[in-house]
Amino acid sequence: MTYVVTEACIKCKYQDCVEVCPVDCFYEGENMLVIHPDECIDCGVCEPECPAEAILPDTESDAEAWLELNREYSEKWPNQTRKREAPADADEWKEVPNKFKEHFSTNPGQGDG
Numbered sequence: 001m002t003y004v005v006t007e008a009c010i011k012c013k014y015q016d017c018v019e020v021c022p023v024d025c026f027y028e029g030e031n032m033l034v035i036h037p038d039e040c041i042d043c044g045v046c047e048p049e050c051p052a053e054a055i056l057p058d059t060e061s062d063a064e065a066w067l068e069l070n071r072e073y074s075e076k077w078p079n080q081t082r083k084r085e086a087p088a089d090a091d092e093w094k095e096v097p098n099k100f101k102e103h104f105s106t107n108p109g110q111g112d113g
Contacts, residue, residue, distance in 0.1 A: 001057055002037040003046060004066040007100045008054035009033055011093035012086065013109075017046035017055060019083040028080040028109030029073055031087075036074035037067060052094050078111020 005017075009032040018026045018033065025039035026046075035046075037058070047055045056063040093099070 001042050001059055002040040002067070003035055003042065003044065003055050004037070004058050004063045004070045005032065005034050006054050006056055006063065006066045007104075008052040008094070009050075010099035010103050011096070012052045012054070012090045014051050014086040014090060015080070015083040016049040016051065018080050020045045020049050021081075024079060024081040025074075026080045027074040027077040028111050029077050030105040030107035030109050031103065032105075033080060033109075034070040034073045034077065037071050039074075052090075073106070076106075077108045080109065080111050082112050 011031050013032055015033065022043060022045070023039055023041050025036045026033050027036060035055075044057070047057070058064065058067050
């Protein structure tokens with residue numbers, strides 16, 4: 001089992017999860033984070049920290065489709081090991097539907113690793 005970041009993270013990117021991750025397995029895109037599934041140790045400390053409830057274990061039915069996206073972009077985007085401020089409008093995006101189709105960006109974020 002591993003944890004994955006889902007659509008709810010898009011345009012929110014709170015990063016509370018990054019702060020608690022003991023193995024630094026988060027990678028940053030322009031408008032969302034992903035987890036490298038081979039680096040995740042399945043500890044689960046990130047899941048309850050996410051204000052957008054965007055992190056799920058890959059055993060959840062909704063998470064299966066996100067596993068490959070997390071794998072693909074964790075190998076392309078820079079490592080994020082320190083929490084930064086969420087976007088100013090993150091709370092406004094928290095409940096927006098269809099964010100992947102309409103707002104997902106393949107561009108990398110800043111990272112810090």
